[in-house]
């Protein structure tokens with residue numbers, strides 16, 4: 001299947017959806033503190049999304065016969081991605097939590113994630129967050145017209161493994177647009193100059209998931225939450241990026257100043 005190329009109207013809508021997703025993510029991050037439950041955080045996320053006139057793309061997201069029951073994905077410590085907010089999961093000082101916000105706004109999807117400390121965390125956990133975010137930046141830098149998807153993958157993997165961490169294999173980044181998951185798949189491991197050629201007008205969700213220990217994962221009995229197989233910590237950062245002749249442009253940048261409004265684009 002071909003990778004969708006967005007025209008100017010689609011790009012305009014992607015900008016809006018991504019600004020909403022990012023604004024929600026940054027505001028949600030400000031509510032992370034010791035003592036709050038992940039259920040409460042998810043409710044805050046739900047309200048932030050509604051306040052901006054958007055819809056959670058996670059809520060009700062269907063895989064087989066299962067529907068995702070929460071509005072955001074909240075993954076604590078050894079949880080990698082797709083954690084479900086719970087009244088039983090209280091955040092403690094020193095935990096780390098990955099916040100993943102995916103919204104649909106005016107027919108397009110913005111997807112972004114970050115992992116933050118709860119209060120003060122250990123230097124080992126701070127390093128995991130730093131290296132994972134750096135690997136995202138390095139991956140994005142490779143999202144240049146004329147490069148291939150494997151150049152992104154290779155840059156992420158090289159940086160992660162240089163620091164002795166493991167890069168998750170069984171989940172990958174993805175194209176994003178009118179649908180949450182579009183072509184191409186964007187693995188966080190791979191060879192340079194492999195995969196599809198990057199052309200202008202692609203919107204790509206690049207999302208390294210990095211484990212302190214082994215890259216292996218397992219799924220909890222809730223059918224959604226992915227954790228590390230060995231119980232060691234994991235982190236996740238994600239941006240939606242537009243490819244242009246002038247280089248990659250991160251679309252998931254928050255907009256606090258003016259309300260996000262969609263202008264009629266026909």
Ligand code: MF3
Pocket residue numbers: 057058059061068073082100102111112
């Ligand atoms: N950012 C995640 C992804 O791209 C969001 C998944 S939403 C869920 O897969 F519903 F599957 F949890």
Ligand code: CO
Pocket residue numbers: 111173174205207238
């Ligand atoms: Co994603």
